[in-house]
Amino acid sequence: MDTPATTDEPTIECEQRDGIAFITLNRPRQYNALSLAMLDAMHLELDRLQNDTDVRVVVIAAHGKAFCAGHDLKEMKAANDAAFVRTLFDRCSEMMQKISGLRLPVIAEVQGMATAAGCQLVAQCDLAVASDQATFAVSGVSLGLFCFTPAVPLSRAISRKRALEMLMTGEFIDAATALDWGLVNRVAPIGSLRAETLKLARALMANPKESLAAGKAQFYQQLELGLAPAYQIASADISRNFMLAEAQQGISAFLDKRKPVWE
Numbered sequence: 001m002d003t004p005a006t007t008d009e010p011t012i013e014c015e016q017r018d019g020i021a022f023i024t025l026n027r028p029r030q031y032n033a034l035s036l037a038m039l040d041a042m043h044l045e046l047d048r049l050q051n052d053t054d055v056r057v058v059v060i061a062a063h064g065k066a067f068c069a070g071h072d073l074k075e076m077k078a079a080n081d082a083a084f085v086r087t088l089f090d091r092c093s094e095m096m097q098k099i100s101g102l103r104l105p106v107i108a109e110v111q112g113m114a115t116a117a118g119c120q121l122v123a124q125c126d127l128a129v130a131s132d133q134a135t136f137a138v139s140g141v142s143l144g145l146f147c148f149t150p151a152v153p154l155s156r157a158i159s160r161k162r163a164l165e166m167l168m169t170g171e172f173i174d175a176a177t178a179l180d181w182g183l184v185n186r187v188a189p190i191g192s193l194r195a196e197t198l199k200l201a202r203a204l205m206a207n208p209k210e211s212l213a214a215g216k217a218q219f220y221q222q223l224e225l226g227l228a229p230a231y232q233i234a235s236a237d238i239s240r241n242f243m244l245a246e247a248q249q250g251i252s253a254f255l256d257k258r259k260p261v262w263e
Helices: 036-050 073-079 082-101 117-124 139-143 148-157 160-169 175-181 190-205 209-223 227-242 245-255
Strands: 012-017 020-025 057-062 066-068 106-110 113-115 127-131 135-137 186-188
Touching (some): 012 036, 020 036, 020 190, 036 082, 057 066, 057 190, 066 117, 073 082, 082 117, 082 148, 106 117, 106 190, 117 135, 117 148, 127 190, 139 160, 148 160, 175 186, 186 190, 209 227
Parallel strands (some): 020 057, 106 127, 113 135
Antiparallel strands (some): 012 020
């Protein structure tokens, strides 16, 4: 199969500050479209973060006017190969699941347009903060390419009828609507976006790391279960959690009317 041309420019930028890891999509001229190289880079960084004990929260951000315009259609068209296309979508689906499987909370910081797989990325992140200039769409249907994969996290993030409206019309919604529908958690003026993201990240970091990790894992697990099995695993998990040192510290601090001291 044909392979698309590559460049030396990094597709993502990674840095860590004060316990927060920032992954910044770095293809602004291509509206941060998800190329295979970018997906591979995302996989490597997420794998690394899984074992980084210095990181408490992950933020996925982007350079340029767009957060992410979805898959790189030019790359896909140039390859003109069914096997390449399937590999691309498989790698993307695996990367999205890796976000949910990461022990750390992941926040999407959305400064601009998020369409198709870009909107999928926002929906897949645990939390999302958007600027008041951000817009969202799963607009593949207008190209004859229904957004099957974005439908997976979108239908789990917002109500069924709202998800289907977005998927079937391809129309954009603004940040205020995304907030109202539950696609994002907070909206801030563009100039205050990073400050609002850090405010949310620090709120997460104020809580014990292992409890957050266990809670995140159980949250996604129980979503896929019926009521009775969901309660079964929840009872088992909270019983284990109660016996952990973090919980004992927190309960003792509450009873002693003092602030807990987390490691």
